[in-house]
Each structure stands twice: as structure tokens, then as C-alpha cells.
Amino acid sequence: MIVGSVREGRFGPVVARWMSEQVERHGAFEVDVIDLAEAELPLELTAVPPAMDPGMNRPEGMSDLTRRLDEAEAFIIVTPDYNRSFPASLKAAIDWHFTQWDAKAIGFVGYSGASGGVLAIEALRQVFNELNAHTVRNYVSFPRYYLLFDDDGELRRPEEPAIAAREMLDQLQWWANALTAARAARAAA
Numbered sequence: 001m002i003v004g005s006v007r008e009g010r011f012g013p014v015v016a017r018w019m020s021e022q023v024e025r026h027g028a029f030e031v032d033v034i035d036l037a038e039a040e041l042p043l044e045l046t047a048v049p050p051a052m053d054p055g056m057n058r059p060e061g062m063s064d065l066t067r068r069l070d071e072a073e074a075f076i077i078v079t080p081d082y083n084r085s086f087p088a089s090l091k092a093a094i095d096w097h098f099t100q101w102d103a104k105a106i107g108f109v110g111y112s113g114a115s116g117g118v119l120a121i122e123a124l125r126q127v128f129n130e131l132n133a134h135t136v137r138n139y140v141s142f143p144r145y146y147l148l149f150d151d152d153g154e155l156r157r158p159e160e161p162a163i164a165a166r167e168m169l170d171q172l173q174w175w176a177n178a179l180t181a182a183r184a185a186r187a188a189a
């Protein structure tokens with residue numbers, strides 16, 4: 001699970017904690033929560049893009065992120081809407097990598113003001129198409145999240161979001177299994 005925002009005072013970790021609980025309850029996945037705020041993510045990319053040079057030299061402070069992305073069999077991306085799209089931190093993390101996303105399943109949890117992260121999610125679908133990743137249909141969205149979570153970071157009415165999370169995770173599991181088998185077959189060919 002990737003926490004996409006790195007802003008001071010961000011809400012992302014609260015949403016990620018809730019989603020981690022849903023993943024544990026679902027039972028199909030072992031979750032590793034990746035906080036992009038802990039990674040070095042410069043905007044200046046290398047001359048040769050990662051698609052053409054998968055083993056490229058990356059900044060030392062990115063190595064932990066790269067290793068964990070490599071190891072993941074599927075991703076959940078926790079993202080707010082920033083100006084009708086996703087945060088630049090997330091774009092940098094995506095653009096510094098290529099094989100790490102290739103033929104993997106991706107699910108989304110969005111939150112923000114009126115749009116609930118859906119605009120970021122839709123923009124990310126387009127980006128992940130280019131990386132040959134598969135984004136699953138269902139998602140979890142928290143419009144006006146500040147009305148939905150209390151001061152302790154707990155959902156006031158958790159039932160419907162829990163169902164949305166379970167449905168998204170069922171789809172993620174199906175695609176993760178299919179794509180993990182497909183990647184193994186590709187590697188063996």
C-alpha cells in the first residue's frame with residue numbers, strides 16, 4: 001500500500017491505517033505500507049527512462065522504495081485529489097520506476113473535498129495503462145473525508161466503506177493471482 005501524499009499535516013496516513021485494517025480483515029494479502037514521505041524522490045529524472053534501462057542508477061534514498069515496489073505482487077494506492085489529479089510525489093514515484101509496475105494489479109482508495117479522490121484515481125488509471133499495470137474496477141472513496149472521520153481518525157459510519165473495501169480487495173486478489181501466474185509464465189518462457 002502506497003501513501004501518496006507527503007504534505008505536512010497530511011491526512012493520508014489515517015486513511016492508510018483504516019485500509020490496512022480492511023486488508024488484514026480480508027485475509028488474502030500481507031500488507032506493507034510504503035510512505036512516500038520517507039523516500040528520496042527528486043523531480044530530475046535520468047537521461048534514459050526506466051522503461052529503457054530498468055536497472056538504472058537511482059538515488060540512494062530511493063533504494064528501499066524500489067526494493068519494496070519490486071517485491072509487491074499488487075498495489076493499493078491511497079491518494080487525495082490535488083487540483084483534480086494526484087499529488088506530484090506519487091507521479092515522481094511512478095516515473096522513477098517501470099518494471100516494478102509491469103503486469104501488476106492496482107486498487108485505489110481516494111479521499112479529498114467534494115470529489116473524494118476519484119479525479120486522482122481516474123488520472124492514475126491512465127498513467128498505469130502506460131506502465132502495463134491493471135487497475136481494478138472498484139475503489140474506495142471518501143468525499144469530504146473530514147465529515148466522515150472523527151477526531152480520533154475513526155469512521156463515524158464504517159459499514160459502507162468496509163463493504164467497498166472488501167469488494168475492491170476481492171477484485172484485487174483475483175487480478176493479483178492471475179497476473180502473478182502470468183508473470184511467472186512469462187519469466188519461464
Ligand SMILES: Cc1cc2nc3c(=O)[nH]c(=O)nc-3n(C[C@H](O)[C@H](O)[C@H](O)COP(=O)(O)O)c2cc1C
Nearest residue numbers: 005007010011012080081082083084112113114115
Ligand atoms: C494543492 C492541493 C490541491 C487540492 N485540490 C483539491 C481538489 O481538486 N479537489 C478536492 O476535492 N480537494 C482538493 N484538495 C483538498 C485535499 O484533497 C485535502 O486537503 C486532503 O486532505 C489532501 O490530502 P493530504 O492531507 O493527504 O495531503 C487540495 C489540496 C491541496 C493541498
